[in-house]
Each structure stands twice: as structure tokens, then as C-alpha cells.
Amino acid sequence: MHERAGTVALPADLIDSAEVVGAYYDIEPDPSDVNQRVSFGTSGHRGSSLDGRFNEAHIVAITAAIVEYRASQGVDGPLFIGRDTHALSEPAWRTALEVLAAAGVDTRIDSRGSYTPTPAVSVAILGANGAPGALRTCGPGLADGIVVTPSHNPPRDGGFKYNPPHGGPADADATGWIADRANEILAEGWRKVPRIIGSGLLDDEHIVPFDYTTFYVDQLDTVIDIDAIRSAGVRIGADPLGGASVDYWAAIAERYGLDLTVVNPVVDPSWPFMTLDWDGKIRMDCSSPYAMASLRQAMTPDENGDTPYDIATGNDADSDRHGIVTPDGLMNPNHYLAVAIEYLFTHRPGWSSEAAVGKTLVSSALIDRVVDSLGRRLIEVPVGFKHFVPGLLDGSVGFGGEESAGASFLRRDGTVWSTDKDGIILALLASEILAVTGKTPSQLHDEQVERFGASAYARIDAPANREEKARLAALSPEDVAATDLAGDPIVATLVRAPGNGEAIGGLKVATEHAWFAARPSGTEDVYKIYGESFKGPEHLAEVQEAAKRLVSDALG
Known part of the structure; x- marks a missing residue:
């Protein structure tokens, strides 16, 4: 840090x-x-x-x-x-x-x-x-x-x-x-x-x-219930983070008569107004609490408990990612995806009853539990939004999302909207959720935790040279000799995504209460370990250490 x-x-x-x-x-x-x-x-x-x-x-x-x-x-x-x-x-x-x-x-x-x-x-x-x-x-x-x-x-x-x-x-x-x-x-x-x-x-x-x-703007009401947002008077603060959505947010406010403020309309290719990310670099990552520090600060309640906006949002430079800030703070991307999925699949009567939910295999297992409660089919795919394209195109997938705060979903009538990530509609959805339910997405996440349990989720890096990364990408389930992970029996060892059979480019190991996925970095001499535990942060740390040992053993 x-x-x-x-x-x-x-x-x-x-x-x-x-x-x-x-x-x-x-x-x-x-x-x-x-x-x-x-x-x-x-x-x-x-x-x-x-x-x-x-x-x-x-x-x-x-x-x-x-x-x-x-x-x-x-x-x-x-x-x-x-x-x-x-x-x-x-x-x-x-x-x-x-x-x-x-x-x-x-x-x-x-x-x-x-x-x-x-x-x-x-x-x-x-x-x-x-x-x-x-x-x-x-x-x-x-x-x-x-x-x-x-x-x-x-x-x-x-x-x-x-x-x-x-x-x-x-x-x-x-x-x-x-x-x-x-x-x-x-x-x-x-x-x-x-x-x-x-x-x-x-x-x-x-x-x-x-x-x-x-x-684009004139069709947004086919995707989002903008009438509900306007009628409820939701106060929106939209921060483009100096990116391509800057004029779009102003156009949305004017076209639909929303109480929407463009928090920072400045565009400067050196991004002097940004706060530094975790590693000291300027990075327009709207899912990072460090890059979003200014907007988080703006949403801090005053002595009366009031905030300038009911919902504040951020987008990255090309607006395909979203960050959601409520009076409770910046939402974890996985938490917001789970809330968005539950809301959409209970508030979109125009969608097919057979429409599935798509997620990347490194996204939170909280999504799995939510989808199961909805009686919907979960399609788990490798990292990369391209895997959601066919389902979004024909309407068989209602929502596709990645743990890195990228997602898209269908129009309200169940037809395709975008087949690439859309941070603008995910940002607007947060206001629709508040307008329709009377609760912020973070409050709804708290309710999900009560029903499905709280999880600890993190990504860390571990060193690996080019040869080791190549071997990791080519592993088979038989290369994993371990039978337990951090004290729990292993129930699945995957090198291909269950949703479409495509290669993961790494390894995923799951137990009833936790999982990890290891994937080689394409740019650095490291591999990434994504992990989650429903037993708390201490158990997650055990999962991460066990993952390193398991991968090391598998690589020989």
C-alpha cells in the first residue's frame, strides 16, 4: 500500500x-x-x-x-x-x-x-x-x-x-x-x-x-425505470472521473429532468484532480476506495446525518465500469452485483422466466446463493465479458457481470441493450433501486447478508516466472493432489468454466464455505489469487496461504 x-x-x-x-x-x-x-x-x-x-x-x-x-x-x-x-x-x-x-x-x-x-x-x-x-x-x-x-x-x-x-x-x-x-x-x-x-x-x-x-441517451428509458427515479426525486451525484461519460451525464439530466449533478465536469488527460490508487498510481478505477476517495468524502454525512446526494456514482475513462457510493460508503463491486441481480430479476416482468444470470468464476459466491434463491440458472464463465455476449444478444442471459465492476443487462422488455459493459446503466440502476424499494443498495446488501451470510473476498498476487505461468494455465484437475482447503473438503477442482466449458487459463478450487482461483498475469511475473470465505477474514487468510501451497505443489 x-x-x-x-x-x-x-x-x-x-x-x-x-x-x-x-x-x-x-x-x-x-x-x-x-x-x-x-x-x-x-x-x-x-x-x-x-x-x-x-x-x-x-x-x-x-x-x-x-x-x-x-x-x-x-x-x-x-x-x-x-x-x-x-x-x-x-x-x-x-x-x-x-x-x-x-x-x-x-x-x-x-x-x-x-x-x-x-x-x-x-x-x-x-x-x-x-x-x-x-x-x-x-x-x-x-x-x-x-x-x-x-x-x-x-x-x-x-x-x-x-x-x-x-x-x-x-x-x-x-x-x-x-x-x-x-x-x-x-x-x-x-x-x-x-x-x-x-x-x-x-x-x-x-x-x-x-x-x-x-x-444512446434517448433509449435509456427502455432499460431503466427513469420515471420512478424522477418521481421519487432521487438526488444523484455522477462523477465521470474525467472520462468519456462527462457530457452523457449532463445530457441524461436534461433529457429526463432528473435531480442529477455532474460532480466533476473537468477533463484533463493528466488527471490532476484524481486521488492516488492503492499503489500510488493515478488510475480511474471507480471500484477502488482510494481512486474514489474524493467522492466518498463528498458523501460523508454531516452533523445532521445528511449527504448532498442520495446516490453517488463513478465511471472509469471509457464508462464501461461503475462505482456506487451510498451514505454508507463505496460498495464492494461483488456486493452491488448481487443486489442488482436480485432487484432486476424481481422487477423485470418483461424478461423471460428462463433468462439466466451470468458471472465470471472469480466473482463472489454470494451471487450463487442469490441466484439459487431466485430459482434462476447461473452461468459461470472465465474472465472476460466476451463470454456473456451470446446470451445477452438473444435474451437468454438477463444479466452478465464481472467482479471488476463491469456488467450489463437487458432492456425492460427482455431484448438486448448492450453486449459490452455499461457503467452508465449500472449507475442509474442504483437510483432506480432506491426509488422503487425505498432502500439504498447498501441497505439491501445488509439484508442479503442476513439471509445468505457474510463473506470475506480479496485478490492477492504471488510470484511466478514465465514458465510457471505457462504451466499454471495448462493445469488439469488431476494435477491437484490436495483433498482439503483450509480445513474443509474440496468439492470442486476446475480448469474449465462450468457455464460454457471454456478454459479458465488457471485453476479454481472450491469447498462448501470457500474457494480460490489462480490465474497467471499477462503483464507481470506473478499469478493472481482470488479468494473468498464465508467463515470470515481469518479463514480467508488461511485459504490464501493454502492456495499458494496447493498451486506450488501442482506446478511441481
Whole structure:
């Protein structure tokens, strides 16, 4: 824990935005260096220009690869492109447009020339492709999209992700092909890629303005009971954390007449107003109590027990994550997911009685207990929101959520809304819950604890070199010799997710009262241990230590 975690950033903590952007153009990556090649993780290619990991060459190559990929898949309609507020997002966005325009791709950019949240791009793609319940956006052809964002990563980073026609994150087959082809282009000579460069780029016939804001905001009442929020007079404080949702929250307040205040409308790519995260870095993680310290402080009750807002919310830079603050404080993401699931599945009569609940296998087992009480089917999948896309698309999954404060759910009539994470609707849902039930999500969580028990949940890291991480990702259940975990009999040893049979990329071990999951880090020489115990924090610590021993033994 950094000694200044939760305190406002100092000048020495800030990036030099001009230096970061300059490095984007000046540094050319070495295609023979594995650390400087294109690599898609669970949320696209990410890195810093200063390290030669997110530079002009990368974006030219990736965009050229996407042009080839979409053509090979018969994607012949518009490409919707959005960007967040990171310093590298605008130059990368422009580079992508140069390649797309030269390739003759009908590209839809924000009509305001501004920022576009990830969920707004997803909703636009689905609208273009005629998804059930969605407004139609444009003419013929199959649409897809790009979002230029590293999500909640520090200000020095950039990110670039591809959303195919289903509107959600691309699967491993697509990203693997795109990354391999992009690396070939880097090696062959990325400067050979045709581009339209110059001041006339945005006037090119293939670059078409699109009003993402209005298209997204005008449909929100098909997802959220906004009438209930307005009628109850819920006082909302929405903090964009300097991200892409800043103008969306103002538009939502105006369009629907809500008592909603944009807590901090400032956008600055160095994020000087942020409080430092646990490790001393600026990180727009709206689920972190340290990154959310300012909003938490603003919600501290005064001497009369009053707070300026009934519900306060935060979003990360591309608005695909949510943070919920009540007068009781910042909610743990797992706790809010459990509350949201119970509320939605008891207040959405338009949803199919067969609609299931999706969760990642490292999310809280509290969700399992809630879902069981609802008589619904639980679909447990590996880490990565892409696993929820098919179910959200056809309405067979009503809600899909991750422990890292990312989720989405169906429209009120049971049709698809977004197939990517949507932090805006999860934030608005907290106000709907209060308006309809008269209780905050944190109060409802307390009631869940009384019924299902309290759990201790945490994630820690343990050292592992590249070879050890590879062996961890390839483990089989037979590699685990242990029969108990922290004093309880092991009831399940998993290397594939029970919900869809996909590889976990690690190991999950469960008992009746606790579980842990171990997954290798894609960027550091560590593996991550997620753990939870319904026997309390002391037992969780025992589970974590037992997990290290068990994994060490399994790796040999």
C-alpha cells in the first residue's frame, strides 16, 4: 500500500501529456521485441507510447489488420469508432481514421468531435445491425466498431479494442488473427499501409458524423425505470472521473429532468484532480476506495446525518465500469452485483422466466446463493465479458457481470441493450433501486447478508516466472493432489468454466464455505489469487496461504 494512497495527486505524479503524445509519433517499436509487438489481452491492445508499446506504428498495423479481417468476415457496413479521454486516444483515433478512410471504410465518428463511451459504441453497432428492440441507426451492410481506450489504466497508457458485429468484445479467434496480422505488417513495413493524411481527413466522404449521445441517451428509458427515479426525486451525484461519460451525464439530466449533478465536469488527460490508487498510481478505477476517495468524502454525512446526494456514482475513462457510493460508503463491486441481480430479476416482468444470470468464476459466491434463491440458472464463465455476449444478444442471459465492476443487462422488455459493459446503466440502476424499494443498495446488501451470510473476498498476487505461468494455465484437475482447503473438503477442482466449458487459463478450487482461483498475469511475473470465505477474514487468510501451497505443489 502506497503511503499516499487516497490523497490528491501532486504535480510530480502527473504525466507530461505532450511528451506522451510526442513519443507516440517519435518512437518506432521493434517487431523483434516481444514486449513491443501487438498483443490483445481481454480488453484489446494496451501499453504506453513511452515504452514503445502503443505508438503510431501499432495503430496503423492494427487498423490495417482490422480492415482485412472485417472484409474476410463479410462485414461490409459502417464501422463505429469512439475514444475516451486519455492523452493517447485522440492521436490513435486519428491514425485509425487515416487508414480506414484510405481503405474506403464507411466510418462513423462522434458528431460533436468529442468522447464516446464504450457502451454507446456497442448500442450503435447493435442498432445498425437491427438487433431486437434497438433503434435502427443507418443503412445496409453489417456494422462493427473500434473503441480507443485503455479503460481505467493510468494516464500514460493507450488502448485499442475491436468490437465485431455482435457489438461486444471480440473473441480470441478474432483478436488472435488481428494481432498476428498486425505483427506481420509491423515486420513487413507499416509505412506501406495507405493512409489519407492532412487537414481534409475529417471531410473525407468515408468519414461520417454520428450523434452517439442522442442515440444512446434517448433509449435509456427502455432499460431503466427513469420515471420512478424522477418521481421519487432521487438526488444523484455522477462523477465521470474525467472520462468519456462527462457530457452523457449532463445530457441524461436534461433529457429526463432528473435531480442529477455532474460532480466533476473537468477533463484533463493528466488527471490532476484524481486521488492516488492503492499503489500510488493515478488510475480511474471507480471500484477502488482510494481512486474514489474524493467522492466518498463528498458523501460523508454531516452533523445532521445528511449527504448532498442520495446516490453517488463513478465511471472509469471509457464508462464501461461503475462505482456506487451510498451514505454508507463505496460498495464492494461483488456486493452491488448481487443486489442488482436480485432487484432486476424481481422487477423485470418483461424478461423471460428462463433468462439466466451470468458471472465470471472469480466473482463472489454470494451471487450463487442469490441466484439459487431466485430459482434462476447461473452461468459461470472465465474472465472476460466476451463470454456473456451470446446470451445477452438473444435474451437468454438477463444479466452478465464481472467482479471488476463491469456488467450489463437487458432492456425492460427482455431484448438486448448492450453486449459490452455499461457503467452508465449500472449507475442509474442504483437510483432506480432506491426509488422503487425505498432502500439504498447498501441497505439491501445488509439484508442479503442476513439471509445468505457474510463473506470475506480479496485478490492477492504471488510470484511466478514465465514458465510457471505457462504451466499454471495448462493445469488439469488431476494435477491437484490436495483433498482439503483450509480445513474443509474440496468439492470442486476446475480448469474449465462450468457455464460454457471454456478454459479458465488457471485453476479454481472450491469447498462448501470457500474457494480460490489462480490465474497467471499477462503483464507481470506473478499469478493472481482470488479468494473468498464465508467463515470470515481469518479463514480467508488461511485459504490464501493454502492456495499458494496447493498451486506450488501442482506446478511441481
